[in-house]
Amino acid sequence: MHRFNSGGVEIAYETAGEGPPILLIHGFASTRRVNWWDTGWVKTLTGAGRRVITFDHRGHGASAKLYDSALYSAAAMAEDARRLLDHLEIPVADVMGYSMGARVAALLAINHPDRLRRVVLAGLASRLITGVGGSEAIAQALEAPSRAQVTDPGARGFRIFAEQTKSDLKALAACIRASRQKITPEELATIRVPVLVVAGEKDDVAGDVQTLVDAIPGAVGVTLPGRNHMNAVGDSGFKQAVLAFLA
Template identity: 80%
Template sequence: MPTFNSGGVTIAYQTAGEGPPILLIHGFASTGRVNWWDTGWVKLLVDSGRMAVTFDHRGHGQSEKLYDSALYPAAEMAEDARRLLDHLGIPAADVMGYSMGARVAAFLAINHPQRVRRAIFAGLAQRMITGVGGAQAIALALEAPSRDGVTDPAARSFRIFAEQTKSDLAALAACIRSSREKITVEELAQIRVPVLVVAGGNDDVAGEVDPLVDAIPGARGITLPGRNHMNAVGDRGYKDAVLAFLA
């Protein structure tokens, strides 16, 4: 994968296709490939005539691993996304983030509105405002010698997922301790680009769709029946809703 220097941190990225660009921002403990390529998103967007841009967050995938939690605020991770657009010479792009990636996308839209044409916040809704919680439990689960001793169900699921994605567990523990910062209703009200909010109906991590929709002027929302945090990302209804939104 090609890389670039993002304020002193090496970030790995990939591009595919030609046409209007869409920047895809993956979730915690995932990678650009796992979140967007393996779920069929990149092919879908390329086939619809777009250029898809994915990258691995700092501490994730093939990007540089950092072990100081102070280096992982979501707003700083949004600067990695902005610097990637700079590196690729893209003045503005559509942006879609899933879970932690939705929070990063929101900070990008708030702090650099001229760089975002439209935004999709998926896998994180009401809890973008109220907070997700559980960060310390997840960090401890990631730092445990083995998953066998992890009893917290949510933390255990993240440990299993991180192992499946062959992640650096210590880097992820540092990330989760500072990346789940809340975004206020006042900050969200500053967003003036079209926004689509998507979450599974059974997604306790994301929370309800409507409170986030209500906080963003002109936003619209989709709830995916029967989907949870892990299986919503490849949902056909999610994909259809995004294609319609982008069109």
């Protein structure tokens, strides 16, 4: 593991393999390891001849923990990703984001199109436009003294996952209050790099794939049968679709 300074915030990252670079951006309450290494993505991509870059978002994993929600906009996290490419002296890379990471990847495509070759937006589809909702309930669940005091089923699921990933619950609460910004169809219409949208058929967090595909010029979409937000990320069909798209 390595670290670099992103505008005053220490960000932890790892690289593996050789070849054309791909930057992987993990989801909320996850880490680079949980989202990409434990699910076999790094092995799959390095086996396909790619240099894989993974990092922990601010407030997550081994990166700096911040407790001010104003420091957790998705745009700020997109700049962390862009600065990591700068730090590694990578002028252009493929990028894949999952869930919150897809929002960050979309903002990279909008704000820094010259730095991206192809983009995969996964685990977040129509709700990137319409909004996900529930942020305050999740924040309160993370701040609750114990899991037993969380009654909202969806928020309780995030609390359980955050505990499983050994996360800083206070930092995640600050993050979720700021990071779920919507991206307008007008902004998405400016994306000019090739985009693949992927989500599970039963993923209520992501929403439907086709709505996001229709909003991005030239985008293509894949819906994973029977998969939800948690079990889609390691799906073999997801991996096959991404390898075909990147090729």
